[in-house]
Amino acid sequence: MTVPLMRIQLDSDRLTARRVVELHRAGKTHRESRDAARAEVWRRGRTPAAEPVFVGVTNGEPVRLIYDVEVYRDVTS
Template identity: 90%
Template sequence: MPLMRIQLDSDRYTARRVVGLHRAGKVHRESRDAARAEVWRRGRTPAAEPVFVGTTNGEPVRLVYDVEVYRDVVG
Protein backbone atom coordinates (compact mmCIF):
# COMPACT_ATOMS: atom_id res chain seq x y z
CA MET A 1 0.00 0.00 0.00
CA PRO A 2 1.23 3.51 -0.72
CA LEU A 3 2.28 5.80 2.11
CA MET A 4 1.26 9.40 2.52
CA ARG A 5 3.54 11.59 4.62
CA ILE A 6 1.64 14.09 6.74
CA GLN A 7 3.19 17.06 8.57
CA LEU A 8 1.17 18.76 11.30
CA ASP A 9 2.04 22.18 12.72
CA SER A 10 2.80 21.99 16.42
CA ASP A 11 4.65 23.80 19.18
CA ARG A 12 7.87 22.71 20.90
CA TYR A 13 6.08 21.65 24.10
CA THR A 14 3.61 19.39 22.29
CA ALA A 15 6.35 18.01 20.03
CA ARG A 16 8.44 17.02 23.07
CA ARG A 17 5.39 15.42 24.64
CA VAL A 18 4.59 13.42 21.49
CA VAL A 19 8.21 12.23 21.17
CA GLY A 20 8.24 11.22 24.85
CA LEU A 21 5.02 9.26 24.48
CA HIS A 22 6.36 7.58 21.33
CA ARG A 23 9.56 6.52 23.11
CA ALA A 24 7.43 5.09 25.94
CA GLY A 25 5.45 3.02 23.43
CA LYS A 26 2.33 5.17 23.78
CA VAL A 27 0.30 7.24 21.34
CA HIS A 28 -0.61 10.93 21.32
CA ARG A 29 -4.21 10.48 20.22
CA GLU A 30 -4.92 14.08 19.26
CA SER A 31 -2.08 14.30 16.73
CA ARG A 32 -2.71 10.78 15.40
CA ASP A 33 -6.37 11.68 14.83
CA ALA A 34 -5.34 14.96 13.19
CA ALA A 35 -3.04 13.05 10.81
CA ARG A 36 -5.89 10.70 9.88
CA ALA A 37 -8.22 13.68 9.33
CA GLU A 38 -5.64 15.33 7.07
CA VAL A 39 -5.49 12.21 4.89
CA TRP A 40 -9.29 12.33 4.53
CA ARG A 41 -9.13 16.08 3.80
CA ARG A 42 -6.71 15.34 0.94
CA GLY A 43 -9.23 12.93 -0.58
CA ARG A 44 -7.57 9.63 0.32
CA THR A 45 -8.75 6.78 2.54
CA PRO A 46 -6.48 5.64 5.38
CA ALA A 47 -5.74 1.91 5.31
CA ALA A 48 -4.03 1.77 8.72
CA GLU A 49 -3.31 3.85 11.79
CA PRO A 50 -0.92 6.77 11.30
CA VAL A 51 2.67 5.97 12.36
CA PHE A 52 4.67 8.68 14.11
CA VAL A 53 7.97 9.25 12.30
CA GLY A 54 9.43 12.25 14.13
CA THR A 55 9.53 16.02 14.14
CA THR A 56 11.03 18.72 11.95
CA ASN A 57 13.63 21.18 13.24
CA GLY A 58 12.11 24.28 11.68
CA GLU A 59 9.70 26.90 12.94
CA PRO A 60 6.97 26.04 13.37
CA VAL A 61 7.83 22.55 14.55
CA ARG A 62 5.90 19.91 12.65
CA LEU A 63 4.94 16.42 13.71
CA VAL A 64 5.56 13.92 10.92
CA TYR A 65 3.34 10.88 10.38
CA ASP A 66 3.27 8.21 7.68
CA VAL A 67 -0.17 6.88 6.83
CA GLU A 68 -0.86 3.89 4.61
CA VAL A 69 -3.64 4.74 2.16
CA TYR A 70 -5.71 2.66 -0.21
CA ARG A 71 -4.86 2.91 -3.87
CA ASP A 72 -7.32 4.94 -5.89
CA VAL A 73 -9.65 2.56 -7.70
CA VAL A 74 -11.61 3.77 -10.66
CA GLY A 75 -14.51 1.51 -11.53
Protein backbone atom coordinates in the same frame (compact mmCIF):
# COMPACT_ATOMS: atom_id res chain seq x y z
CA MET B 1 0.46 -5.41 -3.83
CA THR B 2 1.96 -2.72 -1.61
CA VAL B 3 -0.10 -0.11 0.11
CA PRO B 4 1.05 3.45 -0.63
CA LEU B 5 2.12 5.79 2.16
CA MET B 6 1.12 9.41 2.56
CA ARG B 7 3.45 11.58 4.62
CA ILE B 8 1.58 14.11 6.75
CA GLN B 9 3.17 17.08 8.52
CA LEU B 10 1.18 18.81 11.24
CA ASP B 11 2.07 22.23 12.65
CA SER B 12 2.81 22.03 16.34
CA ASP B 13 4.73 23.79 19.09
CA ARG B 14 7.94 22.68 20.81
CA LEU B 15 6.19 21.63 24.03
CA THR B 16 3.64 19.43 22.25
CA ALA B 17 6.31 17.99 19.95
CA ARG B 18 8.45 17.06 22.96
CA ARG B 19 5.45 15.36 24.59
CA VAL B 20 4.63 13.40 21.40
CA VAL B 21 8.24 12.19 21.15
CA GLU B 22 8.28 11.18 24.84
CA LEU B 23 5.01 9.25 24.45
CA HIS B 24 6.33 7.55 21.30
CA ARG B 25 9.53 6.47 23.08
CA ALA B 26 7.38 5.04 25.89
CA GLY B 27 5.38 3.00 23.36
CA LYS B 28 2.30 5.21 23.74
CA THR B 29 0.29 7.35 21.35
CA HIS B 30 -0.56 11.04 21.32
CA ARG B 31 -4.17 10.59 20.26
CA GLU B 32 -4.87 14.19 19.28
CA SER B 33 -2.05 14.39 16.72
CA ARG B 34 -2.70 10.86 15.43
CA ASP B 35 -6.35 11.75 14.88
CA ALA B 36 -5.33 15.02 13.20
CA ALA B 37 -3.05 13.10 10.81
CA ARG B 38 -5.91 10.75 9.93
CA ALA B 39 -8.24 13.71 9.37
CA GLU B 40 -5.67 15.34 7.07
CA VAL B 41 -5.56 12.19 4.91
CA TRP B 42 -9.35 12.33 4.58
CA ARG B 43 -9.17 16.07 3.83
CA ARG B 44 -6.78 15.32 0.95
CA GLY B 45 -9.32 12.92 -0.53
CA ARG B 46 -7.68 9.62 0.40
CA THR B 47 -8.84 6.79 2.65
CA PRO B 48 -6.55 5.65 5.48
CA ALA B 49 -5.76 1.92 5.37
CA ALA B 50 -4.13 1.81 8.82
CA GLU B 51 -3.42 3.93 11.87
CA PRO B 52 -0.99 6.83 11.33
CA VAL B 53 2.58 6.00 12.37
CA PHE B 54 4.62 8.70 14.12
CA VAL B 55 7.91 9.25 12.28
CA GLY B 56 9.42 12.26 14.04
CA VAL B 57 9.50 16.05 14.18
CA THR B 58 11.06 18.74 12.03
CA ASN B 59 13.60 21.23 13.36
CA GLY B 60 12.11 24.29 11.65
CA GLU B 61 9.73 26.94 12.87
CA PRO B 62 6.99 26.12 13.28
CA VAL B 63 7.95 22.64 14.39
CA ARG B 64 5.92 19.96 12.62
CA LEU B 65 4.94 16.45 13.65
CA ILE B 66 5.53 13.90 10.90
CA TYR B 67 3.28 10.89 10.39
CA ASP B 68 3.20 8.23 7.68
CA VAL B 69 -0.25 6.89 6.88
CA GLU B 70 -0.97 3.88 4.70
CA VAL B 71 -3.73 4.76 2.25
CA TYR B 72 -5.84 2.66 -0.07
CA ARG B 73 -4.96 2.86 -3.73
CA ASP B 74 -7.28 4.91 -5.90
CA VAL B 75 -9.37 2.40 -7.84
CA THR B 76 -11.21 3.49 -10.93
CA SER B 77 -13.49 1.29 -12.95
